[in-house]
Amino acid sequence: MSVLANKNTRVLIQGITGTQASFHVKRSIESGTNIVAGISPRHGGEEHLGIPVFDTIREAQRQFSFDASVLFVPANGVKSAVREAIEAEIPLIISIAQGVPVHDMLEIKSMLNASKTLMIGPNTPGLITPEEARLGIFPENIHKKGNIGIISRSSTLTYEAVLETKAAGLGQSTVIGLGDDMIVGSDFRVMLNLFMQDEDTKAVVLIGKADNAYEILAAKYYASLSNKKPVIAFVAGEALPYHNYNMGYASDIITHGRITVSDKKRIMREAGMTVVDNMGQIHQILQELQL
Amino acid sequence: MNIHEYQAKKVLAQYGINVPKGGIAYTPAEAKRIAQKLSSRGPWMLKAQIQSGARAGGHFISHDAGGKGGIRLVTQISNVSYETSQMLNNTLVTEQTDDKGKRVNKVYVEAYKEAKRLFYVGMIIDSSIPAITLLISDVINEDIVKLAHFNSESLLRLNLKYDSGITDEQIFKILDFLSLDKEYLRSFHDFLGKLLFTFINLDAQMIEINPVGMLTDKKLIALDAKITFDDNALFRHPDIMKMRDDSEEDDRVLKAQRCGFQYQEFSGTIGCIVNGGSLALEAMDILKSKGYEMACSLNVKGGVDKDKISAGIKIIMTNPRVEGVFINILGGFLRCNLIADGILAATQDVGAAIPIVIRFEGTNKDEARSILEQSNLPIMFADNPDEAIEKLLKQMEVND
Numbered sequence: 001m002s003v004l005a006n007k008n009t010r011v012l013i014q015g016i017t018g019t020q021a022s023f024h025v026k027r028s029i030e031s032g033t034n035i036v037a038g039i040s041p042r043h044g045g046e047e048h049l050g051i052p053v054f055d056t057i058r059e060a061q062r063q064f065s066f067d068a069s070v071l072f073v074p075a076n077g078v079k080s081a082v083r084e085a086i087e088a089e090i091p092l093i094i095s096i097a098q099g100v101p102v103h104d105m106l107e108i109k110s111m112l113n114a115s116k117t118l119m120i121g122p123n124t125p126g127l128i129t130p131e132e133a134r135l136g137i138f139p140e141n142i143h144k145k146g147n148i149g150i151i152s153r154s155s156t157l158t159y160e161a162v163l164e165t166k167a168a169g170l171g172q173s174t175v176i177g178l179g180d181d182m183i184v185g186s187d188f189r190v191m192l193n194l195f196m197q198d199e200d201t202k203a204v205v206l207i208g209k210a211d212n213a214y215e216i217l218a219a220k221y222y223a224s225l226s227n228k229k230p231v232i233a234f235v236a237g238e239a240l241p242y243h244n245y246n247m248g249y250a251s252d253i254i255t256h257g258r259i260t261v262s263d264k265k266r267i268m269r270e271a272g273m274t275v276v277d278n279m280g281q282i283h284q285i286l287q288e289l290q291l
Numbered sequence: 292m293n294i295h296e297y298q299a300k301k302v303l304a305q306y307g308i309n310v311p312k313g314g315i316a317y318t319p320a321e322a323k324r325i326a327q328k329l330s331s332r333g334p335w336m337l338k339a340q341i342q343s344g345a346r347a348g349g350h351f352i353s354h355d356a357g358g359k360g361g362i363r364l365v366t367q368i369s370n371v372s373y374e375t376s377q378m379l380n381n382t383l384v385t386e387q388t389d390d391k392g393k394r395v396n397k398v399y400v401e402a403y404k405e406a407k408r409l410f411y412v413g414m415i416i417d418s419s420i421p422a423i424t425l426l427i428s429d430v431i432n433e434d435i436v437k438l439a440h441f442n443s444e445s446l447l448r449l450n451l452k453y454d455s456g457i458t459d460e461q462i463f464k465i466l467d468f469l470s471l472d473k474e475y476l477r478s479f480h481d482f483l484g485k486l487l488f489t490f491i492n493l494d495a496q497m498i499e500i501n502p503v504g505m506l507t508d509k510k511l512i513a514l515d516a517k518i519t520f521d522d523n524a525l526f527r528h529p530d531i532m533k534m535r536d537d538s539e540e541d542d543r544v545l546k547a548q549r550c551g552f553q554y555q556e557f558s559g560t561i562g563c564i565v566n567g568g569s570l571a572l573e574a575m576d577i578l579k580s581k582g583y584e585m586a587c588s589l590n591v592k593g594g595v596d597k598d599k600i601s602a603g604i605k606i607i608m609t610n611p612r613v614e615g616v617f618i619n620i621l622g623g624f625l626r627c628n629l630i631a632d633g634i635l636a637a638t639q640d641v642g643a644a645i646p647i648v649i650r651f652e653g654t655n656k657d658e659a660r661s662i663l664e665q666s667n668l669p670i671m672f673a674d675n676p677d678e679a680i681e682k683l684l685k686q687m688e689v690n691d
Binding site for chain 1: 413415416417418419421422423424426435436439440443446448453454491494496497519521523524526527555557558565566567568569570572573575576577578579580584592593595621622623624652653654675676677
C-alpha cells in the first residue's frame, strides 16, 4: 500500500508535449508509472513517447479513465488547466510549475472546495511511490520502497528527507511535496490523515519552513488525532532575520499573530511530534524508533 | 513588487478612492512650484519617496537634513524648497530599511488635509484559509507585522469572500471596533469596496492605507498608500510593471532577477548557492549553530540555461563580503551537470580564489562532479550540508 498513487493509478499528463514534460514523462514511464494519455491542444490524435495525445480531457475520457493528472503547463495556464481537470472530476491533480499568481490560487482553492478533487502543488516536485508511481519530477534514483511517509513544504528539502530515511536504512511508502508557494492546493492535514490510515506507513517525516501557518495547522490537527503514528518534523529558517521574511510569511504573521520558527517548533512538540533542529538528526531518530 | 506612495495614490485615484492632491518633485524649485499650485496658503506635506514605511520616525544620515524625518508638515511657502533640499539626495534610515538606508531622489508634495480622526486599513492574503483579510486598527504609523506580533488584539481581522465582497454586517463590526455610529456605513462601504476591487483587479498581495483620514463630511481619504503586487501576476499588468523603480533595488538583486533567480543579502561572510529557498534556510540554520552567518544567497531553482547560471554564480563570487561559498544542489528538475558547467564558466571569468565546497545530489550528480574534478579547480566536495559547511569553515580558517 501507499497513499494517493500506486502502480495501478491511471495517470493523465496535461501539457505532455513540452520539453520538461517530455524529459520527465519518459523517466516516469521507465520507472513503471502507468501513464495512459496526454493532453496538448492542437496535438490531438498524435502519439508522444508512445502515449496517445488528445486536445481536451473530455475527448481523452471517451477512451480512458483517470485517477490522477500531472500538470506540466506553464504558470499562467495553471488556473484553466486545473479547472478543466476539476470539471472532468479527476480525483487528484499535481501541478509542477512555479510562479502561479496568488489570486489564481485563491480562485483555484474555491473551485477545489466545491469539488471532490485533491490538488498537490503548485511549485512541487510532485508525488512518488517508489517502484510504483512517479507523478512529477522527483529524482527517482534516490528513492527506495519502504514504510516512511514524507510530506514536505519545500521541494529540495524533500530530497534531503528521502536521503535521511536512506541513511537510516529505511525506505519510503509515499513522498509528497506539498509545494513551495504561499498558497498550495493541500496542506499537511489531508496528507497526515492519509498516512495515519495507510497500513504500510509506520512513521511520517514532516518538513516545514519559515513561511505561513501551515505547520501550526498540522500540529493542531495531529494533537487532535486519537490514533497517532510517530511524526518526525523539521522546520527550516530559524536563523532567518526578521527583515528577510517574505510577503507570504509577513501576511500570515499579520493574520495569525506570532508564528516564528521557534513558535512553530514548540507548538509541534506540544502536539506530540518529535522536532529536530538539524535535518541530519532525522535518520538517528528513525533508527531509534526500531520500526 | 512595490511601488512608491505617489504611484500608489495615483492607482487608488484611478479606482475612485479619495486621495489628497499632490505632485512629485525632483528639485527644491519644483517642490515650491507644485506647492504654490496646490494651495496658496498651505500647509503642505513633504514626503520623501522611498519604498519603506515608518518614514516619519526615520532619520537622515547627513546632519544637513536638519535632524527631522522623511515626512514633514510645512506651513510657510518659503520653507518648502529649503525642507525639500534637506531631504533630496540624502539617505533616509527607517525602522524598515537596513542600516544603510535608502537614498531619497524625489519628494511628494501634497496639500495638507485636516482629518477628524485617523486609523489604519490594510488588506492582505491569509494563505492558510485562504482568504483576503481586511485589517483595521486604531494604532497608526506602526509596522503592521510588529503590531500583529506584539499587540495582536489592537487589530481587527475580517476575512472577505473572493466573490461577494464586504457585507454590511462586516462594516458594522468595523464601526463598532472603531466606536463609530452607523451613519458611517455608506462611506466605509464605498471606501473599502473600492479598495477590495483594486486589490483583486491588480493582483495585489498587500495594500496598506496608514492612515486613512475621516473628513468632516464623513468621507474617507487615503493619506498614505502602500501597494505590493504579486510578481507572478505582473504579466497581466503592463502599466504597473512600468512603475518599477530599479533604484530601489540592489544591483545584485537586479542582476539575479534578470537571470530569473532570487538573491538575498544578509550580514555574514558566507555565500550560498542553492536550488530552492529552503536549502538556503537550512544552511543558514546550520551556520548559526556554528556561530557563523550568511553573506548572501542565490536561489537558482528552475534554471535551465548554463549562461544564466554562470552569471548568477558570479554575483555571489564577486560579492566582496563573501569569504567562502557553499553550493548545495539537489537535482530534480534542475540537473546537477548544468550547475557544474555554470561554475566552470563563472570561474573562468572571475577565478576561484575563495574556498568553494559543493554538495551535489540527485539528477546527474556523478557527471557534475567529474566535470569539476577534471577542471583541477580547488573545489571541495561533500555528501551532506553539515559536512560541507564544516569543510568550508575549516578551509576559511586556513586562508586566514
